Amino acid sequence: MDVEILSRIQFAFTISFHYIYPPLSIGLGLCMVAMEGLYLKTGNKMYEDMTKFFTKIFALIFGLGVATGIVMEFEFGTNWATYSKYVGDVFGSALAAEGIFAFALESGFLGVVLFGWGRVRPKVHFFATVMVFLGSMFSAIWIVVANSWQQTPSGFKIAGQGMEARAEITDFWAMVFNPSSVERVLHVWVGAFLAGAFLVLSISAYYLLKKKYIEFAQSAFKIALVIATISSLSQLFLGHRSAEVVAEHQPAKLAAMEGHFDSLAVADMYLVGYVNKEKEKTYGLKIPGGLTFLTHQDFTTPIRGLKSFPKEDRPGSVNIVFQSYHIMVAIGMILIALTLYASWLWWKGKLFEKKWLLQIFMFSVLLPQLANQMGWYAAETGRQPWVVYGLLRTSDALSKAVTANQVLFSLILFTLVYTLLLILFLYLLNKKIQHGPDTDFVQHSPKLEEMAQQF
Template sequence: MEIEILSRIQFAFTVSFHYIYPPLSIGVGLILVIMESLYLKTGNKVYENMTRFWIKIFALIFGLGVATGIIMEFEFGTNWATYSKYVGDIFGSALAAEGIFAFALESGFLGVLLFGWNRVGKGVHLFSTIMVFLGSMFSAVWIVVANSWQQTPSGYHIVGEGMNARAEITDFWAMVFNPSSVDRLMHVWLGSFLAGAFLVLSVNAYYILKNKYLEIAKPAFKIALTVAAFTSLLQLFAGHRSADGVSKNQPAKLAALEGHYDSSSVADLYLFGWVNQKEKKTSGLAIPGGLTFLVHQDFKTPIKGLNSFEEGTKPTQINAIFQFYHIMIAIGMLLIGLSWYGMLQWKRGKLFEQRWLLLVFGWAVLLPQIANQTGWFAAEMGRQPWVVYGLLKTSDALSKTVKAEHVLTSLILFTLVYATLFVLFLYLLNRKIKHGPEGFDHYEVDETVSSLRTGSLKDPGTATL
């Protein structure tokens, strides 16, 4: 296998594995702020206990995110030395900003968040929770800025020629607010909120199904459901804005996302389908002219198709890009429907009476993760063959001295190590979930006890702890 393919597979694998954890950190962080704010406002110990429990989950996620993220920075130097030289002044400044303004903030207050209970005041502890959450948000800012610059470079000039060429910043804020950074950041943040919300929904759906910790599980479920409902709807608009930016700045990617080849015709909006790359034809269920309408607000204006781009300047894996993109959209619509159906059942007072719905929420924790991954796959594969759009091709960004067998060996080792870390993560997460929130370690809340506490049990003598 060629070194370019191996290096791309290795980096895609490490990024994909790492990207499980930062969205969870951001999403769970938001819910922690809400839970602890409710505790500070009401003084209700239920909110304190659920906050303490989810802080433990957050700490586990944070630790895995740090451990899996560091390795990527080494890969820039080992596998992608030419790329690092070319964009080091720009990419390096964004990574440095993340370390100074985001990671230091997040990790600095994490100690107070974890160990500050009963050592600092309630307000100080809430402030620390907010700072940790903001730190995770700011971390996403600089990573997305760096990646967005590769998609839509701005605020730079090229110095040197040939192998000595490199990009230098001429306008820092133009680099930060490049044409795609804000839209993509909103999309990433909302995807992260959904990942965290559905993790909380899943765990508490499990508790409710098992009739455990109901005093905590039900209000926590409602908090997460509220976050999921509103962020899923906002994600629909954020995703549209991001796609609209792609239509202006990366027309070849837009054509690949929808499998559109003919530049002389309007573009259909596919709900699902299949791209035959040999025949350059896409088939499936589509809204005629739908993509044209979303881009131009009419059904007549043609969309530039893949046939108009020269070979070597456009994506090649069109069907894979098409499928990843439509999986992301399908999951996004499913999350909207599921969340708002849950809100409707809440309004009707039947949210916790439908076992099938709780089972669906229990397994739905996988959906935001799949959507986040497939969205990134579509975005990054759609940028090919460019690693910096229009400036540096992926094939030219490789290290010149690294051999294919070296990359293959490290890929195998990374796979083994990351698989071990993932198993460890699942084991520890399951252990914390089974242990449950503090204050409920020595008993379970079964239906009889729940009835007793609500006053619906006529003979309290039959209830036992």
């Protein structure tokens, strides 16, 4: 393989591994705010113990997120020097803002959250928890803004020519509020809420199946279920809005997402399918005119297909874009069905009576993670062959000095190190879950032991 393919694989691998953690920290932060807020409102010590327990898991996730995120910044210089030079003024501004306004806020108040129990007043500690949550959300804002600028660049000018060309910001706020940034930030936020909420649901379901910490697990499950239900329904509308922005500003990506090849025709919406790039045909189960209806609210307005773009300007892996997008949508619908069904059982007073449902929730923690990953794959592979849409091609963004052997060697090393980090993360996470919450009330209450036996 050549340098470009290897460099793309390396960056995709490192960012995919890193992206396991930030969504979890954002979503878990929201759950912690809800839990500690309930403690302040009710005075029930169980909610305080609940916040302490999930704070320890949050700290583990935060640490892995920081460690795995730093690597990508070095990759910009080693593998993508031309890209770094081209977008340095833009991307550097967003990364600087992320460090000043987000990371410093989150990491600073995290110390109070971890070590402030009993040392600061409850309201001050709650304020620190809120600041940690907001810091994680602000971090997502600036990272997504930087990426969104690559998708829909605005507020800039090109200085220099040829290999000396670079983008310079002319309007900072136009860069921040580029045509896709708001929709993509909201979409990422809600995906993160789902990741964190389903982590809490998974752990709570595990305790309930093991008949441990019953009242604790039931309360945590209900808090997370409220967040997950609202988020899954919200994602349906936010995802649709994001697709409308893609249709307006990146028509080639939209065509790849639905395997639409006809130059200018009514477009179908595929539920499942397969794209044959060579034959320029898509096979599968479809709703005739469905994409046209979702985009224009009618069944007659034509949509540009991939054949209307020069072959060198089309995404290179159309089937990957298609499958990633459809897996994301399918998981989103599954999460909606799962949370609505659980909410209905809660309303009927039968939420914890079905063991099979708890087993599904125990493993469901993987679903939001997979959906988040697939969403990024669809967005990034759909942008190809551009690293900055319409301005800088991926093939031109590479470092000129790096060799294929160097990239391959570093990729192998990253794979080994990240595998060890994943094993360590899962080991420590499992250890914290097995240990359970630190509270005599939850573990030794006679009333709860009786409830556990009945359950």
